Structures are given as structure tokens and as C-alpha cells.
Amino acid sequence: MPERENAERGSNSLSDDLFSKLPAPERQVPTVDSTPPVPGSRRALREAAHSDPDQPVTARSEAAQPETAHSRDAAEASDEASHGERSAEPTADPVPESAPASLDDLFAADHDEIDGRAPRKKKRRTGCIVALVIVLALIGGVVAGGFAVWNAYGDRISEVMGWGEPDDYEPGIATGEALVTIREGDTGSPVSTALYEAGVTKTEDVFYDYLVNENIAVTFYPGVYKLQQKMTAADALTALQDDASKLENSVSIPEGGTLESSLPLISESMGVPLEDLQAAVADPSAYGVTAQSLEGWLFPAVYTFDPEATATQIIQRMVDRTRESLASAGVPAGDEQRILTIASIIQREGRTDDFAKVSRVIQNRLDDGMMLQMDSTSQYGYGELHAGVVSTSTEAQNDDNPWNTYVHTGLPVGPIANPNDAAIDAAMHPVDGPWFYFVTVNLQTGETVFSTTYAEHQAAIETWQEWCRANPDQGC
Numbered sequence: 001m002p003e004r005e006n007a008e009r010g011s012n013s014l015s016d017d018l019f020s021k022l023p024a025p026e027r028q029v030p031t032v033d034s035t036p037p038v039p040g041s042r043r044a045l046r047e048a049a050h051s052d053p054d055q056p057v058t059a060r061s062e063a064a065q066p067e068t069a070h071s072r073d074a075a076e077a078s079d080e081a082s083h084g085e086r087s088a089e090p091t092a093d094p095v096p097e098s099a100p101a102s103l104d105d106l107f108a109a110d111h112d113e114i115d116g117r118a119p120r121k122k123k124r125r126t127g128c129i130v131a132l133v134i135v136l137a138l139i140g141g142v143v144a145g146g147f148a149v150w151n152a153y154g155d156r157i158s159e160v161m162g163w164g165e166p167d168d169y170e171p172g173i174a175t176g177e178a179l180v181t182i183r184e185g186d187t188g189s190p191v192s193t194a195l196y197e198a199g200v201t202k203t204e205d206v207f208y209d210y211l212v213n214e215n216i217a218v219t220f221y222p223g224v225y226k227l228q229q230k231m232t233a234a235d236a237l238t239a240l241q242d243d244a245s246k247l248e249n250s251v252s253i254p255e256g257g258t259l260e261s262s263l264p265l266i267s268e269s270m271g272v273p274l275e276d277l278q279a280a281v282a283d284p285s286a287y288g289v290t291a292q293s294l295e296g297w298l299f300p301a302v303y304t305f306d307p308e309a310t311a312t313q314i315i316q317r318m319v320d321r322t323r324e325s326l327a328s329a330g331v332p333a334g335d336e337q338r339i340l341t342i343a344s345i346i347q348r349e350g351r352t353d354d355f356a357k358v359s360r361v362i363q364n365r366l367d368d369g370m371m372l373q374m375d376s377t378s379q380y381g382y383g384e385l386h387a388g389v390v391s392t393s394t395e396a397q398n399d400d401n402p403w404n405t406y407v408h409t410g411l412p413v414g415p416i417a418n419p420n421d422a423a424i425d426a427a428m429h430p431v432d433g434p435w436f437y438f439v440t441v442n443l444q445t446g447e448t449v450f451s452t453t454y455a456e457h458q459a460a461i462e463t464w465q466e467w468c469r470a471n472p473d474q475g476c
Contacts, residue, residue, distance in 0.1 A: 167206040174228040174235065179302050181252040182240075184222045184268045188212075191220055191240075199229040200236050207233045222268045224250040224302060249307050253318065255300040255420045256347045261386060262298050262418065266314060276311040286312075287319045289337075296340040296415025297322050329425045341411050343419035343427040348376035348385070350438070351446040352422050359430035361438055361450065370436065372405035380416035389475050390443065439464050443474050 178198040182191060192208035195201045210233035211218065220240065224247045227239045239245045251269035253262050259281060267274040281294045289297055299321035305314060322340075331339045342362055350358040365372055375392040379385045381403030382396035397406045402413035419427075435450040437457035441464040449460035468476035 167203045167209070168232050169202045169230045171232050171235070174231045176229040178227050178229050179247075179252055180225045180227055180240075181254075181265065181269070182220050182222050182225065183265065186220050186222070188218070195227075195236055198227070200227050200231050201233060202230070207236055210234065210237070221246070223247065224252050224269060247302075247304060249309070250302060250304040251314075252302045253298055253300045253418060255423075256417045257298075257300060258380075258385065258417055259293070259295050259298065270305060270309070270314065272309075272311050272314065277315070280311040280315045287316060289319065291337050291414055293414060294319065296344045296418055298418050299325060300418045300420050325421050325424050328421070329428045331424070331428060337414065338411065339424065339427045340415045340419065343423040344415035344417040345372075345374055345376060345412075346426050347419040347423040348417050349374060350440075350448060354438075354446075354448050354450075355422055355426035356429065356431035357433060357435065357448075357450055358438060359426040360433045361435050363430050364434070364436050366410065368436070369409070371409050372411070374405050377403050377405040377412045377416055378407075381412070385416065390440070391476055442467055443471070443476065 176199075178200050180191075180194050180198045180200060182194065186194075188208045188211045192201070192206070192211075193204055195207050196204040201207050210216075216237070218237065218241070225240055225245045226247055227236060227245060231239070249270060251266050253265065257265075263274060263277045263281070266272060266277055284291050284294050284297075287294070287297070291297075294315070298315070298318040301318075301321060303314075303317060305317070323336075326336050326339065329339070342359065345362065346355050346358045362372060362374075375390065375397075376385065378392050378396045378399065379387070381401035382393070382399045384393060384396050392406075397404075400407050402408065403416060405412060433450070434452045437451040437454070437460075438448050439451075439457065439460045440446060440448045441460060449463070451457040451460055464476075468474070
């Protein structure tokens with residue numbers, strides 16, 4: 001820091017400036033003040049005491065030490081100064097009012113008695129505390145309101161402000177392989193969902209949003225397309241428009257699909273008339289299946305056929321693939337239909353990580369003689385399986401059909417869907433556990449709670465209902 005100019009070593013400029021402004025001392029000549037004392041002052045109390053020896057002295061300073069002539073004069077001067085009163089006539093050699101008499105006057109505290117009363121208590125500290133409490137309350141209200149707004153609209157705010165994770169993958173990180181099936185008449189929204197479910201895009205809506213934001217009009221052709229995982233929306237569109245990405249004469253049968261949903265897919269992808277396919281599945285015995293229907297026997301996978309493949313050849317290929325999965329899981333001959341029935345319920349009721357536990361619940365209930373009471377079975381029997389909701393209607397739950405496990409004890413009459421390898425293996429190998437109940441409490445994540453007692457199950461159902469109330473449009 002630079003030194004000040006013209007500063008002398010050892011001088012104290014601040015005190016010099018201060019003392020230079022004080023008035024020159026004048027010789028004070030003692031005078032006698034003949035004015036009457038102010039009522040209530042120490043002087044008045046002393047004079048009253050002299051005139052009446054029995055009158056007590058109440059001045060606080062006189063209780064502390066004996067009075068002397070010097071202290072009496074000083075006390076009288078202090079009393080009159082503190083009362084803010086002056087003599088009607090000035091005494092000799094008055095001190096000018098505009099100039100301070102001493103340094104003490106420059107820094108005098110504001111706590112003397114006023115008008116003979118005790119000093120007024122300052123309310124500044126109390127006022128500050130009240131103000132601080134009000135400010136903190138306002139801040140607390142703002143913070144609480146902010147949390148409420150963020151909980152309700154945080155995702156939208158982040159999206160508008162560009163905060164949080166991006167919706168799209170970074171370019172150049174695509175890897176692996178993903179098969180995407182596009183059906184006849186699919187537009188941007190269902191294609192966007194199919195890409196997300198296949199692991200191609202990062203979020204469900206990013207592809208559709210890209211089409212809208214870029215004002216892109218595109219026609220999607222049915223078929224199976226081979227793409228990569230972790231692609232940007234723009235790269236995914238480029239791949240879907242590339243003829244080399246489409247697998248000719250291929251069809252993808254989804255996990256958990258049914259004959260009702262699978263046959264139209266085959267027809268669209270292979271160009272085979274739907275009537276031919278319906279005729280091909282009419283007689284299960286033509287494929288060595290002892291059952292009323294081929295439900296559950298069209299294994300979920302991606303198939304590629306010769307252009308000349310017939311409806312019967314296509315169905316035979318899928319049934320053969322199911323037999324391969326049954327053999328791999330160790331299913332004994334003659335037990336295929338029962339295992340496929342259990343596996344189909346597992347496929348519709350749980351996520352892959354929970355398949356073995358769902359299988360255990362089914363087995364525990366069968367062993368205990370309890371009704372299975374699986375929503376998927378009553379929905380299938382009533383025709384609600386593809387309604388897009390997990391809850392079962394009252395009509396479906398009470399309908400007397402051979403698949404409804406709310407009405408009939410034991411397994412339904414046959415499979416309700418096409419199970420994959422994991423579901424078939426879980427049907428054969430349930431994990432050990434005491435559970436009799438389960439409920440999915442979060443449909444977005446698939447989180448499922450397994451319970452041993454009915455009371456525990458009811459608590460889990462309440463958790464699910466709370467989630468449904470908070471997410472009314474998520475398929476509850």
C-alpha cells in the first residue's frame with residue numbers, strides 16, 4: 001500500500017487533527033447559581049433533607065458514597081445538564097453552545113436520565129429480533145413454496161432451462177445391435193416408443209420430439225430393422241430410412257404377446273394373408289401339441305424366412321423354437337403345457353429380475369390350495385389383456401371363464417401369452433421363499449413388493465394406490 005505524502009515519522013495525524021479543532025481553554029471563574037433547583041433533582045432532594053432532617057435521601061449516587069462539596073457541585077451540574085434545563089440568566093464566562101467543552105462531550109453516551117425519569121429502555125434489539133423472525137418466516141415460506149413448485153414442475157423446469165441429463169445420446173457412442181419392429185400404419189409416436197424399448201434411443205419421446213422440432217415428414221414401412229443401441233434420434237431416423245437396415249422376410253414376435261397380437265405382425269412383416277395364418281393355427285395337433293390352442297407356443301424371437309415360406313412353415317418354425325426352450329429348461333415330456341401355462345403367467349405378471357419369485361408365489365398358492373387370483377388370467381379370459389392397464393375390471397374379475405383364477409382354483413385351462421426362455425426356466429425352478437402375495441408398486445420401474453402375510457400385502461397395495469394417485473395416466 002503506498003504511503004501518504006508529507007507524513008512525518010512519529011506523528012499522529014488523526015489525533016492532531018482532532019485536538020486542533022478543540023476550542024482554546026479559558027479560565028473558569030466560579031459563580032454562585034441562585035436559580036431554584038429542578039423538582040425531583042438531587043439538589044432539590046438535598047435541600048429538602050437539610051430543611052427536614054427526617055426526609056430520606058433517594059438519589060442513587062448519594063447512597064454509594066459520602067457527599068463532599070466538590071461532588072455536590074458536580075452532581076448538581078450533572079442533574080441540571082441531564083434534565084436538559086439551563087438557568088434563565090447565563091452565568092459568567094458561558095461555554096459557547098456550538099463548541100464541545102471536552103473530548104468526553106464528543107463521545108457522550110445517550111443514557112442519562114431525561115426529565116427526572118429513569119432512562120428509556122431501547123427497543124432497537126427487540127425490533128431487530130422481530131424483524132429477523134419475519135424475514136426468516138418469509139424466507140421459509142419462499143423455500144417451502146419453491147420445494148412444492150419443484151416437486152410438481154421440476155422436470156418441466158429443467159427441460160425448459162436446459163438443466164439435468166440430456167434427452168438424447170451423444171453422437172459417436174452407438175454400439176451393439178438392436179432389432180426394432182415397425183407395424184403397418186405406425187407413425188412417429190409409436191416408432192419413438194419402439195426405438196426406446198429396443199435400447200436405441202435414450203428417452204421414449206426424444207425421437208418423436210426430433211421429428212416435430214425439425215418439422216420432418218416421414219413414412220415408416222413395416223418390417224424388422226437392425227439398428228444399434230445408444231443412437232441419436234437423427235442417426236436412428238437415417239438408419240430407418242436406409243433399405244440396408246431392414247431385414248427382408250423377417251418378423252419379431254414380442255415377449256408376452258398372444259395369438260391375437262402376433263398373427264397380424266407376421267402377416268404385415270411377411271406379406272402372408274392373415275386368413276392363411278389363422279387357418280394354420282386352428283389345429284394344434286398338426287404340430288404335435290396336445291392342447292385346445294397354440295396359445296403360448298409361438299416363441300418370442302426375431303425370425304427370418306425364405307420369401308416363399310408358407311403360413312404353416314412359419315408357425316412350425318415358432319413351435320419348434322418353443323420346444324427347444326422347454327428342453328433347455330429340463331421340462332419332462334408330457335409336462336410342457338403345464339409349464340408353459342405357469343411361464344405365461346410369470347411373463348405377464350413380473351419383470352425378469354422377479355420371475356423366480358413370482359414362480360414361487362404361484363407354487364406356494366397351489367400347494368396351499370389357495371386361488372391364484374392373478375389379474376392377467378382374468379384379463380385374458382375376458383379379453384382385456386391388451387387393454388393397456390394393469391387393473392382388472394369388476395366384470396373381468398367375476399367372469400366365469402376357464403382362465404379366470406379369481407373364480408376357479410388351480411391353474412387356468414392353458415397359457416395366456418408367449419413366454420421367453422427366462423420365464424420358462426423360472427417356471428421350472430422357483431426360488432425358495434415364504435411369499436404368498438406380490439404387487440407392483442411402481443409401474444415405471446417395475447418395483448414389486450413380495451409379502452408373506454395378507455396385512456403386509458395390504459400395506460403394499462396402499463403404496464401402489466398412492467403411486468397411481470400421483471401418476472393417474474400411467475396405466476393403473
